[in-house]
Amino acid sequence: MSAIEAQDLTRVFHVGDEEVRALDGLTVSLERGRLAAVIGPSGSGKSTLMALLGGLDTPSSGSVSVYGQELNGMTPQDLAAYRRSTVGFVFQDFFLLSHLTAIENVEVPLKLAQVSRTERRERANELIELVGLGHRGDHRPQQLSGGERQRVAIARALANRPKLLLADEPTGNLDEKTGHAVTEILLNLNKDRDITVVLVTHNPELANQTEVQFRLGGGKLQQKTVASKEIVPSVKEPEIDMAQDQEPVEITQSTPAKVVILETGFCQAKATDIIHEVRPDLGLFDIPGILNDLPFTVLNGVEREKAEELKKRFEDADCVVELVNTSELK
């Protein structure tokens, strides 16, 4: 059975009057237990593909099946269960909870999966050891370096023993040296466990060490390479640098602030109302239920002043809110 079968995936976004074809008829497959890299210029659809594989987003047309689970037609509840049981996510920005220690951050998805307290602690400790942070388990994110934070995020992504690990530019915010330790962990993951790993990366060191490489361009698969042997030279046209053709939207880099709402109880419903209300004029990108259904909502692309104002409104609605300054994450 394949780990991934994606057929003719198309994802169209409507921004004002404009139509953005983030993916435009992409077909990819990957055997289970493989380590694959997704490469390609900014705006070529890499993150969109990851969101579709991870059940964070649904395609405009086409189909995705992961370990035999057909995602099309799943209800939001089914998708949530799929994410919890099958997928682990690692993002460029770590998304750790700053008021929790490293161990406690790893425990969050276990809590949501209702794993008992003893087993939770035991598994979190093992995972923190696995990523080489045994001596840092009781540190909070601010007391850790960028590379260490990302290692905590990897441990958290592995907590519920996913079959598929999706990492979107995991070393994108790290310098070469700290990125190296993270790279090593990711490269070794699927040797030690029966897990399929898909990495989006601009880091040639990382990409060159993977078994399979998918090169995207303009929302299409330009090339699939298996262990340095090219097998699908599907499109001849030269690599398109989307960044030159159109305004690049590298969302995380252009945003001065992010509003991270840590939803609890009533907050969830109220926050959804506020987001719904503010979204049109802000053109927000919101990602509800990200990170294996950690109860976060992340609002990207919010100007600092607007972010402060939103923070206050969410707090008035009994939400726990954090403002994340993107520049501080680097």
Ligand SMILES: Nc1ncnc2c1ncn2[C@@H]1O[C@H](COP(=O)(O)OP(=O)(O)O)[C@@H](O)[C@H]1O
């Ligand atoms: N939520 C969204 N709304 C509107 N446009 C989007 C959204 N997400 C991505 N896009 C657009 O889709 C294209 C592909 O984006 P993305 O998948 O993030 O590319 P990459 O990760 O390769 O840089 C870009 O042109 C981007 O602006």
Ligand SMILES: [Mg+2]
């Ligand atoms: Mg991206």
